[in-house]
Amino acid sequence: MEPEHQSPDEPHLPAPTLWPIGFAIGIVVALVGLIISPTLVTPIGGVIAIVFGFLWAREATAELRGEPTHVEPERREVVAEPAAVTLEPVGVTRSRFLEGATLGLGGVIGGLITVPVAGFALLPGFLDQPNTNVDLGPIESFPVGEWLIATFVVDPKQGEVSRRTAFIRQNEPVDVGGKPEPSFTIISNHCVHLGCPVQANGPTSKYIGKEVIHEHTANGPVRLEPVIPAGYGCPCHGGQYDPEGNRTAGPPVRALDRYDFRIDKGHLILLGTYSVSHVEGTGGTALIHRYKMAGPGEHIDGIEQLLYPIQPPHH
């Protein structure tokens, strides 16, 4: 005989509840909805979570509210001697109630402190990402068919840390609806391997006898240095690209990112960046295989793109 064996008179616990699973699914749907569609999917997830949370709470409090609990039928050998009569506690004992109240209150207080603080730690890097346009000065500074290394500050408030470089070529005007529109190829210098600055492989102003252009725009000083690139190379791990930004060698996984642009009062304005898998052709008529902006080293096409299904919010 084992003395610690469970007494046959102990009440059986009710079967495990399934409602928390539905509740968890609702929370997941709501969180995913925050990313893909805050107006449609999030409320659906919220409703699922509330319904299942209500059912869960109902079931958890069934004993308290005096509802008969569903108890699994049990089988056991008939005991010869009659079972001893035990005093079943009615409802919840005082000590159990105080224990539960202490834990519950502690949990509520902990949650009230933790949730906002955790949100403050995590969310600012994802919400309201600034979309700063960059004024690069009049488009006449960009000779058609020639490359310039443009160095500029994206956000003057941030200062030097937001200094960026792009390779810019004005193309032959493109025919849009019967009238010619200016066209630019603007390639970011961030290597799509791990983000180092790629360099133009070719002679710069000093060697081709052309002056560096200095301009002052709303974004502060802009430096435009003429260059004849045979391509671009990354000093960190040797990634190589052709002048259109297509990868030709080394570890990069796609072509160099590009800037969107618009012409405003005769000035070239840089908008956000986008990712490119590869470019066919050159100049204004090139076919750019364009994707949503992805981080360096992330595949945007092929089977490997499945590794990066949901991108964090970008501008």
Add this chain to the structure above:
Amino acid sequence: MTLRRPPTKAQLRRKQVEELVLYPVDWLEERSGLVGGVKYFLFRNVPADINWMQTLGSAALTAFLVQAITGVILAMYYVPSATTDPATGKPVAWESIVNITDNLFMGWLVRGMHKWGASVFIILMFLHMGRVFLFGAYKYPRELNWIIGVLILVMGMMEGFTGYLLPWDQTAYWASVVGINLNGTAPFLGPWLAQFLRSGQEITGETLTRFYALHMLAIPGAIMALIGLHLYLVIRLGVTSPPWSKEAAGGDEEEPLNGRVGLTQPVARGAGGRD
């Protein structure tokens, strides 16, 4: 038959001094038990054929303490700001590092200790890990301590990663660009992790303050907690004999040396032992 001489003056003085010294110790012991605790922690029984290699863990701990102390002192002078000083056109964080190194009394020494000590800490952790592996000291019942040790190693490397950005020079900036983008290439959550580390899409001044907070508050706190657990398990489970030891492993049949079964000598699992 011996006659007891009355104590000399010198003996009486000696006794007085002893009482004077012991009084505060006894006072503390009576109220906290700390003295006994420290004695228990420091004066443990260890195998007779213990090896010098088994001091590597203490060496790594010492290296961590050096990092902690020099780090606190550096934090008194370092300014984690990416804004540009209008007088010089240089970033404030970088200027404060230059100030520590070139101007402040012995600043070069404390910064050097912190910079080189970082590598020493990591190297000693690896050597300690190698010793534990080669001595088989990760085996039952010490598996959990191996796991905690791995966590300390990972935290130590995170310290290295976050600390590297703080000088805010070109090396720091581009190393962090590459390091964060490496994290970003992890499947599924990688891009999110990278954006969390940067606190945005690009490295900004916020990245610097974030790395500073992680480097000097969050990660060291975690390392200290893990070291506490690590030492607790070392004391609870005792120190292993070297693999060439002739002593029987896992304690012998005699009564435990200090009467504390299960602390310096683990209790065998089950009635018949493991073997």
